[in-house]
Amino acid sequence: MTLIRQTSPHTRKASSTQAIMLNVLIALIPGLLVSVYFFGWGVLINLVWASLVAVGCEALIIKLRKRPIRFFLQDYTAVVTAALLALAIPPSAPWWLTLIGTSFAIIIGKHLYGGMGQNLFNPAMLGYVLLLVSFPLEMSAWLPALGVREGQGVLDLIASIQLFAGNMPVSSLDAMTMATPLDIFRENTSLTIEELWATNPVFSDWAGKGWQWVSLAYMLGGCWLLYKRVFTWHAPAGMLLMLGVMATLFYGGEGSDSHGSPLFHWLSGATMLGAFFIITDPVTSATSNKGRFIFGAGIGALTYIIRTWGGYPDGVAFAVLLMNMAAPTIDYYTQPRTYGHKKPNRGLAKPD
Amino acid sequence: MTRKTWPLTGGIHPPENKHQSTQLPIKIAALPDKVVLPLSQHIGAPAEPIVAVGDYVLTGQCIARANGFVSAPVHASVSGTVTNIGPMAVPHASGMFEPCIEIQSDGLDQWVALKTNEDYASLSTEALLETIQQAGITGLGGAGFPTAVKLAARAESAIKTLIINGTECEPYITADDMLMRERADQIISGIQILQHLVKPTECLLGVEDNKPEAIVALKKAAKNTTIEIVVFPTKYPSGGEKQLIQILTGKEVPSGSLPADIGILCQNVGTAAAIHDAVILGKPLISRITTVTGEALQQPGNFEVRLGTPVDFLLEQASLHSEHLGRLVMGGPMMGFTLQSLAVPIIKTTNCLIAATQTELPPASPAQSCIRCGHCAEACPVSLLPQQLFWFAQGKEYAQLQHHNLFDCIECGACAYVCPSHIPLVQYYRGAKGIIRQQELMQQKAAQSKQRFEARQDRLAKETAAKEAKRKANAEKAARLKAAAAEKAASDQQPKQEIQAALERAKAKKAPNKSKPQLTAEQKELKIQLAMVSAQLKKLQRNIEQSESTPDVKQQEDLDRLQQQQQSLETALAAATPNDSNQAAPPVEKATTSNSKENASSGPDLKVLQIKLAQAKAALKKAERAYAAAAENNAADQDALQATIAGKQVALAEAEQALAKAKTSTEAPSPSKEAASKKPKKPPLDEKTKTLKIQVAMAKAQLRKLNKLAEHADTAPPKEEIEASEKALSEAESALAEHQQQPSSSLADA
Structure with missing residues (x-):
């Protein structure tokens, strides 16, 4: 029989960092739904893509830093960062815009400072500002909200994917956004x-x-x-x-x-x-x-x-x-x- | 009418887990076969044993007395025989060993005669305090501060509020709860003694609202007294002394001060009951109520257990499933410490034992990074910023830690309890506190050392200054005397003589300190010769020393010849320099001490002889060195060198003898002094002895050489040769001995 040797307190509240982050993600749902309703599929596409990029970057850096990947990915902080950035950039953003912003946020904004808990700046806002100063055109062009253009619904999924893929000619993009x-x-x-x-x-x-x-x-x-x-x-x-x-x-x-x-x-x-x-x-x-x-x-x-x-x-x-x-x-x-x-x-x- | 209470700052609501141990009334634990009573169960100096191994002791007998002001005595908790006094395992987070007294119980539990006292009011304050002190009562809430000291050490301001702590805010622990339920009368009686002692204007007994039965019992017992039972909401850590004061009075104990400084005294309900036992019943503190709980036990509950009872013995009485035991905590789950051994004893401060399973109190999950969520700051009962403290503790920024009031942390564990990243915050603070304390100690030490060093430097400087002053004074005095003497002399002399003296002085000044007298032509010639011979000798010696091989016979001959020449020249020179020491001595020397006068008057012979002696010594040393070098190289010509040494020894002895003779003649007036200063000397040697000695040495060397050769079979000399050599040696020796017999005996006669 080996007795555990540990310092007080011996009991802990059942709370965790991932629970906090999960709560934050849940709390974003109303805003996300209303955004999708008014601005179309682009919001959701951004969110999914940014999350994938963020988790990928996080895993890569954790591997480079020789830390346990599973343990650190479990805290959901990368997903929260991605979600906040995705919701802040225009729904018409092409894939590379999100990629640049998100990877900058995770790699430069978070991990170069030492990872979770060590960063001086909010990573999502760093990514956002990088995009804003580098790509002002893309960043200031928003899709009109539902009801702004008479008799016109939100962009359908196909058009949204086209926008995301960057296949849209500039002229039609100009016409589409405001x-x-x-x-x-x-x-x-x-x-x-x-x-x-x-x-x-x-x-x-x-x-x-x-x-x-x-x-x-x-x-x-x-x-x-x-x-x-x-x-x-x-x-x-x-x-x-x-x-x-x-x-x-x-x-x-x-x-x-x-x-x-x-x-x-x-x-x-x-x-x-x-x-x-x-x-x-x-x-x-x-x-x-x-x-x-x-x-x-x-x-x-x-x-x-x-x-x-x-x-x-x-x-x-x-x-x-x-x-x-x-x-x-x-x-x-x-x-x-x-x-x-x-x-x-x-x-x-x-x-x- | 309910009394106003103030809310606790911060705080948490951990699961209480108290019901498990309140199902059954307090059980009297069985008497153990042996008890181990640590000498230090309290804060302060350890008690001092007053029994010896083998002594028979009765229950309640004092076995160790208080050692110093902040200390408490220890009493035998069973009757039996003292079997051991020495270091044994004590309940401590580090699992350390400390001096204990072990008593083998005789199972009879025979008590000492108890001095009961129904009417405590008739006793003086001093007598009451003495009774409490002698009963070994310490704070039973957890810290274990000697109660009598706490009662006696009051600040100038009188105690206005007496607070009795019945809070018991930690989860699991129900010892005070059960005590209040079952023995409220004892508690109230004890409190009344305390009231009598400190005479407060109000007395508050604080209880959390999660103990309704206890509250009912206390209220019933406190009827017709001035004790007020104050009930307030349950929250951890309300039971901390400072926190309870805040809740009941709204006042804060200033940082670094004691509650007594704001007119408040705090005592635990258990302590009050113990005071009742000590004063009314005369019983010393030999048992306490301990909660024994946890999921690894089949029958958790509260036990009145004799101090010193081994933990395993107590756990057995609560039916321990040892295979389920994952963590054993002494104290509560928030501030208690884990035990590594079941063999440690229950002590005065053991209010709870938690025998927890792995699932009940699981091992801590790995700590994640701090996200500065601030939940810890919300939970902190003293309004610290635990996240900042953690940050600084990690960075070892001790100045910032102190600036952020690290030392106001009560280590309640609320911050670590709520931390979502599972960081063992309290451990960081404990570690940092320890390091800071250590650093302060070292700084103090360094300051003391510095002070000591500076004091020493100061002293040395003073001593040097004093010496210097004395020396100066002496020099001045001497100068004054000299001036006076000179004046006197000057007044006696004719002016012509004065001029002569001045000329002489000038001459003396011009010449080097030990000016040589004018040399005659003969002397000059001799000196030149001597220098040349010396140079030659030196050259030859250098050659010999430098060359790896030792000098061959020819070289050796040259050496000897040159040395002889040198000596003879020196002698001639000395002879040609009559009365030189008289002339050589400068005027100052003449006037100084009597000792030098003596030297001066000893005449030329002595001086020459002294020089000779020194030379002989030097020559001997040189020869010995050469021999040593030769011996090292195992050279063939050792014997020749050996002979040289013998010759040199003889020369030295001769020189010494001559010097002694000369001295005797010059210092004839004071023979006793001469005798005292004379070193033990070899008997004087005549020409014959000298020759014989040389022969002996030669023979010895020859023999040694032959022996050495004999070691190597191929170069072995004929046996007869060795024998002949041996014979020659013995002959030479006997001849020498024979010859020496005569002069030594004749000398002895003289």
Whole structure:
């Protein structure tokens, strides 16, 4: 009889990293379904392809690093990264775009930093930004949401596969795709909000047609994750609150120089996907609750600034990367007050 | 009216697993055949044995007394014979051995006479504390701090709140629960003694709401007392002392301080019951209630077990299926430690034994990377950032660890419990704490060493300075005296003489310190000759030394001749230099010590002789060296060298003798002094002896040579030759002996 020799605690909660990642994937389902409904098969094709590339890259790197492949693939983190990237890039993306973005995210963004838990930047956002700065044309062309073009349904499976294979001539691609509502709104300098909504079919209700529902679906999934205590409310609340504050401050009324209402910003672009699925990535965000709130608020502010005064269709990815860099510093200055201490410690210990 | 409680920061809800051991009432465990009582069952210095092997002891008899202030005595838990005192396996995470007392039980359980005391209120505080101390009571909740010390060591501020800990928040453990259910009266009585001792303004007994039976029993027993039973929600780790204080009072114990510093004293319910036993019944702490549970047991339950009972003996009483036993934990599943051996004893702090199966407490799954999910930070009851601590612990950044308040970690294990990556976080913190403590110790040591070194340097510098000052003072004094003397002399002399003296001084200054006197032509000639001979001699010697082979006979002859020449020249030179030492001695030397005066007055002969002696010594040494080299090379001409050495020895002896003679003559006035300084010397040699000695040496050398040749059969010389040589040697020796007899005896007569 050999008795186990182990240190306390001897009992552990039945939780695991893969369970957390699986929950995240499940929470993405509503958003995915609504996206497929409004934008067609392309979303799903992207997702499957990106997942395959991600798992392949992960396995390759793990093999190169001489680590147990099964053990590390089981944690689903590569699939989560792939899913987030696939949902962020246009549904019309050809195969090579996804391949470049995903492999960059996994190999450079994750494993070159040391693998899971070691990366400074959110890998999905790194991949996204790489594509955005390298292939602006492909990255800013979105398929119109269902109902934008009168009497026209979403792209069928055959056309979607053709798009994916890159067989579509540029002219027909141009005809097929259009800018996102956020981009159109940003470019607008002449029309008042009312006129814009009346003349451009991409807008409806509070934001872009289709987009607003996709955003709300992501929010729904995020709330479920909050309920499951996968993450705390601090980062999403910080981001949404700050974005709302910025949008309110710089609203500029309903005229042609309007920068958009808080509601418009909340339900446009990648706000909800970012707030509930990207900035809540624990590895690259701040670590204390207070720190996470500040981290989220920073992203909210930067997102608004880049969206409104920058040259890109959306600012979430850049804002996330910028705040990723700030996260360690935020950590050092947001330590909680420990039991028995009058006030929390700040900064780092002085080097010896 | 229910009292307000404060929520615990963080915390977790692990499966309680308490019902298994609460089905049956507390059982009295059987008496073991032997008990092993560790001398250190408490925090502080180990107890000191006061019994010897072979002694018969009674149950309750003190067998080891407290050693120092923070310590506790140990009592025999059975009656019987002390069979061993020495290191034995003790319950410890490392499985180490520590000094213990082993008692073989006689099975009679005969008690010492107990001094009961119904009216504790009549006792003084000191007497009560003494009783508690002598009973060996330590904190029974888990840490094992000597209770009397905790009660006595109060800060200046009086205790306002007495908190009794009936929380028992760890899963599996029900020892306190069962005690509260069954022996609430004892607990309340013990608490009243504590109240009498510390006189608090309020007394709170905190119990988690998962122990309804215990709460009912306590409330019943505490009726008509000032003890307040406070019930609060179940959450791990509410039972930690600091956590319970937070829950019951809303106050936090400042980091690095004791609860007493904020007017709070905490005691466990088990400790209260033990105080009742000690004060009212006079019983020392020789047993405790231990939960014995786990799926590897058929009948889990709580046992009142004698301290020192072996674990296997206790587990048997709960019907252990040893084939199912996968992990044996002493303490709870959150903070307990695994045992590697069943032979260790139950001690004062053993509140629980978990005999778990593999499925019940499975081995930890491999740790994954930390994803900084922060679940640990949410669970931490002291608001640390475990993920950051882990990060820094991995990076060995000890300064950051301390900055992140690592030492406020209570090692409750909540963070590791919730970690989805299965990282053994607490182990990292324990390791880091250990290293930091070690480093601090080393730094302290280094600082002390530095201090010591600096003190020493300081002392040495002071000593040197003192010496220097003394030397300076002496020099000044001497200069003053000299100046005074010179002045006196100057005043006595004529100016002409003064000039003469100045001239002399100038002359002396110009000349080297040991200025040589003017040489006559003869002396010069001799000196030149001597130098030439010396040079020749030196050259020859160098040649001999350099050449691998040793000197042949011709060379040796040359050498001897030259040396003889040198000696004769030196003698001639010495003879031609009359009274040189008088002239040679510089004026300063003349004026200094009496010793040099003596030397100076010893005359030229002595000096020459001394030189001769030195030369003879040098020549002998050289010859010996040459011989040694020859012997090493096993050269044929060893005998010749041997003879040379003999000759040199003779010359040396002669020189010594001459010197002695000369000294005797010059120092005739003080013969006693001379005798004292004289070294034991060879008897003086005359010409005859010298010749004989040389003959003996030659004969010896010859014989040796022949013997050596005889070793090699092919070159073996005729036997007769060896015999002849031997004969010659013996003859020479006898002749020498005969000759020496006469002068030595005559000397002895003189």
